Structures are given as structure tokens and as C-alpha cells.
Amino acid sequence: MTSRPVPAGPWVHGDPGLDALQGAIGVLGAKWSLAVLARLTDGTQRFNELSRAIDGVSRRMLSATLRQLERDGLVLRHVYARVPARVEYELSDSGEALLAALTPLLDWGKSHQIEIAEARERFDRLQLWRAAGQEMQAQTGTRQPRVPGVY
Numbered sequence: 001m002t003s004r005p006v007p008a009g010p011w012v013h014g015d016p017g018l019d020a021l022q023g024a025i026g027v028l029g030a031k032w033s034l035a036v037l038a039r040l041t042d043g044t045q046r047f048n049e050l051s052r053a054i055d056g057v058s059r060r061m062l063s064a065t066l067r068q069l070e071r072d073g074l075v076l077r078h079v080y081a082r083v084p085a086r087v088e089y090e091l092s093d094s095g096e097a098l099l100a101a102l103t104p105l106l107d108w109g110k111s112h113q114i115e116i117a118e119a120r121e122r123f124d125r126l127q128l129w130r131a132a133g134q135e136m137q138a139q140t141g142t143r144q145p146r147v148p149g150v151y
Contacts, residue, residue, distance in 0.1 A: 031061075032057050033065055037069070043090065046087065046089075050089065
């Protein structure tokens with residue numbers, strides 16, 4: 001496997017664009033952010049609708065995620081003064097733009113899903129092999145043989 005240089009551009013240490021990218025990735029770092037944004041592509045939804053539609057999210061986590069997405073300007077929250085109060089959520093223009101920007105990454109994830117799974121499996125097997133070798137070395141005082149091409 002040969003390494004190819006990455007094309008010049010925003011991938012230069014110290015580029016302010018990298019800070020902006022890190023901020024954008026940080027927005028999506030929360031476990032449920034993408035699930036909430038994806039559900040809101042269907043249009044405006046109430047809290048309970050989102051809660052039922054997103055399998056596995058607790059009400060507390062959904063509330064925290066919506067609050068953070070609202071803070072980041074990706075989700076708009078509308079409160080209607082009624083009894084009981086009605087609250088709805090929708091994607092902001094920035095949220096829609098973010099999902100549009102993520103579409104190529106989604107496509108990349110789909111096309112590399114098997115490759116990533118295989119790489120993880122190889123890595124995990126190698127880690128087990130190394131751990132077994134270290135255990136054997138500790139027990140017998142012998143060294144583990146080197147495998148060509150393996151760091």
C-alpha cells in the first residue's frame with residue numbers, strides 16, 4: 001500500500017478553516033444529533049413525535065440534544081401559547097445546509113462500510129494476537145515472533 005499526498009488546500013495546520021471544520025464536527029459529535037436532524041427532514045415535529053420516531057433515545061437526551069442543536073442554530077423551536085403549551089421543532093436554513101453538505105460523506109460511508117468493517121476486524125484480530133503473545137511472553141519469558149509487514 002503506497003501513501004499518496006493529500007491535495008493542498010484547507011488541510012494545512014493553522015488554517016482557520018480547520019477550526020471551523022472542527023466546530024462543525026463538534027456539533028455532530030453528540031450521539032443523537034444526526035438522528036434528530038434526519039427526522040426533521042420530514043418537516044416540523046413535536047417533541048413526542050421525535051421521541052417515538054428515534055429508537056433508543058431517552059426523553060432527557062432528546063431534550064438536551066434539541067437544546068444543543070437549537071443553540072448551534074441548526075434547529076428552530078416554536079412555542080405556541082396554549083394550554084398545554086405546544087412546542088414544535090424544525091430544521092433551520094443552516095441545518096438544511098449542513099445536511100446537504102453531509103450528503104457526500106453519507107455516500108462515502110455507504111461505499112466504504114464493508115471496507116471499514118473488514119479493517120476493524122483485522123485490527124481487532126491483530127490486537128488479540130498481540131495480547132496473546134504478550135501473555136505468552138510473560139509466562140514463558142520468550143519473545144513473540146515478528147510478522148512481516150505488521151507494525
